[in-house]
Amino acid sequence: MSKRRAAIVLYILAVWFVISFVTNIIGPLMPTIIGDFGLNLALAGLLPFSFFLAYGVVSIPAGIAVEKYGAKRALLGAFALNLAGALGIAFFPNYAIVIGALFVIGIGMAMLQVVINPLMRTAGGEAHFAFYSVMGQLVFGLASFLSPFVFSALMQQASGASAQDGVSAALIRLSPAALPWVSFYWAFSAIFVALIVVTTAIDIPRVELADDERAGTRATYIKLFSDRHVRLYFLGIVAYVGTEQTLANWMSQFLDTYHQVSPIIGGAHAVALFWGLMSVGCVLGLLLFKILDSKVVLAIFSVLAMLCVAAALFGPKDAALLAFPASGFFLSVMFSVIFSLALNSVPQNHGALSGILCTGILGGAILPLLVGFLGDRLGLRMAMTLVFLTIAYIFSIGVWARPLVRNDTVDLMRLLGFSKQTASE
Numbered sequence: 001m002s003k004r005r006a007a008i009v010l011y012i013l014a015v016w017f018v019i020s021f022v023t024n025i026i027g028p029l030m031p032t033i034i035g036d037f038g039l040n041l042a043l044a045g046l047l048p049f050s051f052f053l054a055y056g057v058v059s060i061p062a063g064i065a066v067e068k069y070g071a072k073r074a075l076l077g078a079f080a081l082n083l084a085g086a087l088g089i090a091f092f093p094n095y096a097i098v099i100g101a102l103f104v105i106g107i108g109m110a111m112l113q114v115v116i117n118p119l120m121r122t123a124g125g126e127a128h129f130a131f132y133s134v135m136g137q138l139v140f141g142l143a144s145f146l147s148p149f150v151f152s153a154l155m156q157q158a159s160g161a162s163a164q165d166g167v168s169a170a171l172i173r174l175s176p177a178a179l180p181w182v183s184f185y186w187a188f189s190a191i192f193v194a195l196i197v198v199t200t201a202i203d204i205p206r207v208e209l210a211d212d213e214r215a216g217t218r219a220t221y222i223k224l225f226s227d228r229h230v231r232l233y234f235l236g237i238v239a240y241v242g243t244e245q246t247l248a249n250w251m252s253q254f255l256d257t258y259h260q261v262s263p264i265i266g267g268a269h270a271v272a273l274f275w276g277l278m279s280v281g282c283v284l285g286l287l288l289f290k291i292l293d294s295k296v297v298l299a300i301f302s303v304l305a306m307l308c309v310a311a312a313l314f315g316p317k318d319a320a321l322l323a324f325p326a327s328g329f330f331l332s333v334m335f336s337v338i339f340s341l342a343l344n345s346v347p348q349n350h351g352a353l354s355g356i357l358c359t360g361i362l363g364g365a366i367l368p369l370l371v372g373f374l375g376d377r378l379g380l381r382m383a384m385t386l387v388f389l390t391i392a393y394i395f396s397i398g399v400w401a402r403p404l405v406r407n408d409t410v411d412l413m414r415l416l417g418f419s420k421q422t423a424s425e
Contacts, residue, residue: 045372281332
């Protein structure tokens with residue numbers, strides 16, 4: 001690989017890191033923002049709602065924009081939106097502005113996710129695309145794992161529990177004394193400015209979209225969505241992202257409410273482990289898909305995820321601190337399995353289908369908001385039992401899915417290097 005292409009791959013991995021860090025800082029921030037703005041749970045639920053609603057609104061138009069204007073313009077447009085949203089929170093940190101700014105940032109993030117996958121295929125080469133895609137997911141997981149720890153360290157520094165020096169101290173001084181978390185958005189603003197400068201300076205290769213990356217016509221989307229199975233898989237993505245974001249965003253608040261676990265320390269660490277174990281689960285999933293049908297893996301992991309959530313919601317404090325992160329391990333394979341089963345169930349128009357499925361990311365807007373609304377009336381514990389319904393639906397996919405192409409598996413003994421002959425000897 002040439003130095004130019006290697007630099008583009010590193011650039012894309014850095015973008016993946018930023019997407020994950022900025023997106024998943026919302027979970028650790030939730031209890032702090034609830035306290036600072038005096039919110040009830042329903043109003044707090046609007047925070048992830050505004051962010052993930054953007055995915056539902058712009059995933060398909062973003063794909064069309066990439067085809068029309070090219071990767072570089074799409075990247076610059078996305079970073080400009082991210083910068084505008086981050087500066088909005090940094091300069092005007094009130095509840096209404098935060099809601100609107102998160103929506104703007106969400107639009108930018110949705111655009112980035114549409115453009116960087118085909119850009120990675122172009123820069124890294126088709127033969128290496130699978131490898132770099134997995135690397136991107138690992139970088140994404142690493143950022144998700146680190147963001148709650150960074151949040152914890154910054155909040156402790158702001159409270160005077162640790163030394164007040166360095167860049168973080170300067171960022172804290174830029175923020176209102178009562179709202180030290182705003183310093184994150186000053187940092188994000190600087191990062192987005194840097195990314196705009198780098199993107200302007202580097203030579204982004206022209207992206208020739210593959211057939212499964214192209215947006216379809218309006219008629220194509222209507223035809224696909226009239227297919228019952230497409231709608232069912234779309235609901236599967238809605239169910240998965242809703243489950244993931246409900247657990248990630250409400251976990252810390254739950255631990256604070258029912259077990260008096262500090263959101264700044266224990267709650268943030270639980271969220272970090274949730275994302276960390278999700279990355280570990282992705283690696284294990286790659287191995288399991290070599291020996292088991294992906295439908296079987298999906299069904300098994302759904303049952304185990306449900307057991308973890310039950311232990312987290314109804315068990316004692318120590319069980320909750322272990323079971324919430326463990327649920328991330330079992331959620332890890334669900335998105336990729338549902339997505340691949342959907343694509344393998346339709347013979348053509350995979351680009352348009354991908355746009356429909358990505359629109360299902362709006363599940364991350366709907367379910368956390370619904371949990372917040374019900375939490376004010378029934379209590380957060382009972383409200384969070386909604387995820388049993390979404391996980392049960394995901395389990396059902398493992399039962400009724402009939403893909404045209406199944407994932408390729410190998411005999412376990414052969415995978416371990418044993419043939420029938422050596423086994424008999």
